[in-house]
């Protein structure tokens with residue numbers, strides 16, 4: 001693995017990542033601790049070139065990372081919009097397998113195939129929906145559906161990340177100062193956006209929260225039978 005080369009690339013672009021800078025740094029730190037070739041499965045691919053601040057350019061970042069990892073490291077990505085998969089295909093290398101279609105259907109087809117080949121997934125990066133911050137239910141439900149598709153393919157090393165899933169909290173503005181409402185019956189801060197149902201499921205599965213920033217990540221997310 002050529003860690004130095006990836007670090008050089010990441011250092012050159014990381015400030016463009018804005019609110020995702022710290023969490024992407026933590027994602028790559030996590031992957032650095034996994035030995036051997038790695039597989040990354042992503043839902044929702046890069047759809048606009050150079051849009052680091054808006055979307056994150058996740059597919060490009062993962063592509064670069066696998067190029068500096070062991071041979072046979074790969075990225076699998078899916079997007080329902082053919083315009084997105086076309087743009088993505090023009091930006092990334094052959095390390096990325098790109099599929100056009102619904103993410104849940106794709107995961108249901110891809111994962112049994114990879115399991116048969118004894119491939120483990122190091123990272124699931126779930127980003128296949130544009131969140132509506134006024135009403136995040138549909139996007140949160142879509143990611144819960146993705147979790148049901150991947151749950152049997154999670155190993156002890158797998159990291160799961162959902163984009164647009166920050167911690168949200170009830171706030172008040174008093175005397176022109178904003179602060180957290182802590183008094184009962186205000187709800188406690190919670191993971192919101194696209195990740196709020198997955199976070200509830202993760203909690204029920206005793207998963208470990210790795211970070212929650214603008215993105216949220218968990219590991220030890222293995223289904224308890």
Ligand SMILES: C[S@@+](CC[C@H](N)C(=O)[O-])C[C@H]1O[C@@H](n2cnc3c(N)ncnc32)[C@H](O)[C@@H]1O
Nearest residue numbers: 044045046055056057058080081102103128129
């Ligand atoms: C936020 S963008 C992905 C951004 C990308 N991860 C990046 O960092 O640049 C969300 C994408 O999800 C796609 N999408 C929406 N519904 C989907 C579905 N059911 N299956 C797969 N992709 C879907 C949209 O077409 C859109 O391109």
